[in-house]
Structure formats: C-alpha cells, structure tokens
Amino acid sequence: MTDVFDSESMGQKYKIFYRRHHFVFDHNELDQNPCVVVNQLSKELIKALLNYLKDCKTTQVIQVVEENGFDHFLECFRIIHAAGGAVFNPEGNMLLMKRKGLWDMPKGKLDQGESIVNAAVREVEEECHVFDIDVKRKIGLTYHLYFEKKWLLKETHWYHMVSQTWEEAKPQIEEEIEEIMWVDPEELDIEQLDTYNNIKHVIRQL
Numbered sequence: 001m002t003d004v005f006d007s008e009s010m011g012q013k014y015k016i017f018y019r020r021h022h023f024v025f026d027h028n029e030l031d032q033n034p035c036v037v038v039n040q041l042s043k044e045l046i047k048a049l050l051n052y053l054k055d056c057k058t059t060q061v062i063q064v065v066e067e068n069g070f071d072h073f074l075e076c077f078r079i080i081h082a083a084g085g086a087v088f089n090p091e092g093n094m095l096l097m098k099r100k101g102l103w104d105m106p107k108g109k110l111d112q113g114e115s116i117v118n119a120a121v122r123e124v125e126e127e128c129h130v131f132d133i134d135v136k137r138k139i140g141l142t143y144h145l146y147f148e149k150k151w152l153l154k155e156t157h158w159y160h161m162v163s164q165t166w167e168e169a170k171p172q173i174e175e176e177i178e179e180i181m182w183v184d185p186e187e188l189d190i191e192q193l194d195t196y197n198n199i200k201h202v203i204r205q206l
Helices: 043-055 069-074 116-128 197-205
Strands: 004-008 013-018 021-025 036-038 061-064 079-088 094-099 102-104 107-109 131-147 151-165 177-183
Touching (some): 021 069, 094 116, 107 116
Parallel strands (some): 021 061, 036 061
Antiparallel strands (some): 079 094, 079 107, 094 102, 131 151
C-alpha cells in the first residue's frame, strides 16, 4: 500500500509515498539527499521508476524538479477517490486499527453520488463501529499508488473527527481489519509506529 500527501509550503511541494519509498515534487530546492533527481517526466520514465521501486529493497527518495511535475504525474493515472478520518474519543485518545499487520486509519472509496465528507464518516462507522461523529476540520489530502493489473492512484481526503459513541468500537473483519486500539497521541512514538508513511504524515498534521 502506498500513499502521497497533499501540498506543502503554499502549494509548492508535494510528497508521494510508495511502500517505503517516496517521490518529492519541488522545483525550488532539493530535498535531503534524493537518490534520483528527475528534470522532466514522461509516461515511460514513470513506469520505469515504479518498476524499479517495486523490486528495490532499500528506501529510495526520487525528486522531480520539473515545475509542473506533480500535475504531469497525476495525468498518467486513473484517480480513485476516497475519504477517511483521524478519529478521537471525548477523552482525547485517537483510534488506530490494524489491517494486514499494519496500523492504519479508517478510509475507503466514495460511493456513486456520495459527498466526500459523508463517505469519510460512513467508512469510519463501517470499519470501526463508532458513531455520533462530529467532523471538526479537514486535515489534508493524500494520494497513494497501488498495482491491480495496472497502476492506480488513490486520492484520499482526511478529516479530524470526534466520536461520542465509541465504547463498543470493533474491527470490520470482512475488510481484513484485525484489531482496534485507542492511543494517547502525546505518548505515541510516530517514528516507531508500524504503519504506512502517509499515516505518519497525517498524524503529524494533527
């Protein structure tokens, strides 16, 4: 599973995560020690880079310095729209769920005709069995790349939420969710958390 985070620094910088790797899109300054710097993207180059990352055992940072590189990158993929939530209970603890052995947050695809925020609330309710949800604010926008017969790019909108009916939270087993836990965010070691890099990024935004 892979992810990409929304713009940073007044829309000038973007990050896209794929497994342990990530792309940086910034034409103003170089990121810390990029492994590869790309001046101009093409569909062929993107495909070659992703195939390289699929088999690469060490973490790679690829920086694209083309001025409109992020837009050009998105144009090469079918975009899947999704939404999810960083959910807190009234005591200030944050919900994490374990899916396929890694900690995650509830999220999922939009149904046809569904609004983004309604989809985010629905996914939280379905995947974690918490209700009476108050949406506080939008945290940000992520993207993640994954491969299902072809490369796809998922755009996920994230919201900060508080659930008033949370005591009976439980995992949606049919969605391969194994466990639910509530954590004190001040005691959470983000760097040591066994999760995806985009989830770490979402937590940092909080």
